Amino acid sequence: MKHVRIVGVPEHFNLPWHLAIEEGAFEERGIVLEWTDIPEGTGRMAQLLADHETDLAIILTEGIVKSISEGNPSMIVQEYVGSPLLWGIHVASQRHFKSVSELKNTKAAISRFGSGSHLMAFVNAQKEGWDTSRLQFEVIDNLEGAVAALAHGTADYFMWEHFTTKPLVDSGVFRRLGDCPTPWPCFVIAANKHFLARNENVLRHVLQCINLYTKEFKSIPSINRTLANRYEQKLEDIDTWLSLTEWSQKQLTEETFKSVQQTLLNLHLVATEKNFTDMVWG
Structure with a gap:
């Protein structure tokens, strides 16, 4: 074998x-x-x-x-x-953000540099017309780390596969502001x-x-x-x-x-x- x-x-x-x-x-x-x-x-x-x-x-x-x-x-x-993969754009439910445009110049939670959550933050920023050189990141390792980072305010938003995070949206842990599909x-x-x-x-x-x-x-x-x-x-x-x-x-x-x-x-x-x-x- x-x-x-x-x-x-x-x-x-x-x-x-x-x-x-x-x-x-x-x-x-x-x-x-x-x-x-x-x-x-x-x-x-x-x-x-x-x-x-x-x-x-x-x-x-x-x-x-x-x-x-x-x-x-x-x-x-x-x-x-x-x-394509549908990337949900999430914030903590208690935060004030109401639209993706409000996330300009805020900090993205990413699992690690070179990860999908890191790269798609750039793709989303380009789509929104933001200056990608001003993107900020907080490394959180995994989904559980993202929940903690958004709740504690060490990061402002998190991009992850739409349906994997859907239970967290349904339970009120995250609020989804939009989606960004891979091209x-x-x-x-x-x-x-x-x-x-x-x-x-x-x-x-x-x-x-x-x-x-x-x-x-x-x-x-x-x-x-x-x-x-x-x-x-x-x-x-x-x-x-x-x-x-x-x-x-x-x-x-x-x-x-x-x-x-x-x-x-x-x-x-x-x-x-x-x-x-x-x-x-x-």
């Missing part, structure tokens, strides 16, 4: 992986897939890839493009979720080059397996109820999320890659332009 380490966020997007593992789909192909949840998100997963502490990661597209551009010895091996497919599968150089055939089996699961995922009977129960979400929220989410079984296109890279260049989040073939496998 070949052991393969993989990391991802503990969110509903990744249920296809858990179902495939639980049903022995990888083991049928001679692979023991060892999944680890990483609640800190993209910045932490990029570091795990760079340090060879994981073989694969289900990671935000913009985050891994930035990380590889800065020297992370990894490659994008496939799209995973082909639809590209949101999640990709990335592999560190050390693993990739030695295990191309193993990787192909992993991709074939997960692609079968994601292709059929929405047709699984009562999958909305399974998701709602497993991730403690309201059924109507899961139904809305499923209607917006499309899993992908194809490679990231050069056009999409260039769009992500150009956005990062324009925001001065990466310093140099990289070749598509140096960052995207196959």
